[in-house]
Amino acid sequence: MRRKSNSKNIAMIVLMAIVAFGMLGVGSIFSRPQISAQQADTNQAAVSTERDATRNFALGCTLDMLAQFHARLYLQIIINGKNEVIPANIGITSGCTHPISTQDASGTIYVESPEQRDFTLGDFFAVWGKPFSSGEVLDYKADAGHEILMMVDGEPSGDYGNLVLRDGERIVIEYKGL
Secondary structure, eight states: OHHHHHHHHHHHHHHHHHHHHHHHTGGGGGOOOOOOHHHHHHHHHHHHHHHHHHHHHHTSOBOGGGOOEEEEEEEEEEETTEEEOOOTTTTEETTEEOSEEOSSSSSEEEEEESSOOOOBHHHHHHHHTOOEETTEETTEEOBTTEEEEEEETTEEOOOGGGOBOOTTOEEEEEEEEO
C-alpha cells in the first residue's frame, strides 16, 4: 500500500512541475522574437530600473532569520603583487546587516537575502563604500602604467561591477603595473 502512495505522490509532483513550467512560459525561452529599437530602449530602461532597485535593496538592512537566498563566494584583491585584506564585518553594524556582507577577513562574501536577486560585485563594493570598475579598484586607478584585471573561477572576466555573484565563485581582482 505504501508503494502505491509513493508512486501517486511522485506522479502528482511531476504533474505539478509540468503545469508550473507551462504557466511560466518556459517554452518561450527557445525562440527569440525580433524587437525594435524602441523596444530595446524600453528593455534597457527596465534593466536599469531593476539594477537600481537591487542596489538599493543591497544597501538596506535585512534580518538573518528572513534569509531565503544564500550564496558564499571568495574575493581576493591583489595590489601591485600584494594581497589586500578584505575587512571583517563589511555590511554589518550594530543596527543593520546588509544582504551582502563579510563576517571575517578571509575574503569570503556572504549573500543572505529574504529574496533572490541578481546581486553584483558592484553591489558589494557599494555596501563596502569603496569604488570599483574596470578603471578603479579601492583607491587605485588604471592609467598608462597600470591595469586592472579580473578573473572569475580562473577565467578572465570583463564584467567588473556588473558581475552577478554566484555561490562558490572565486573572484580575483588585480591592479598591476604594465
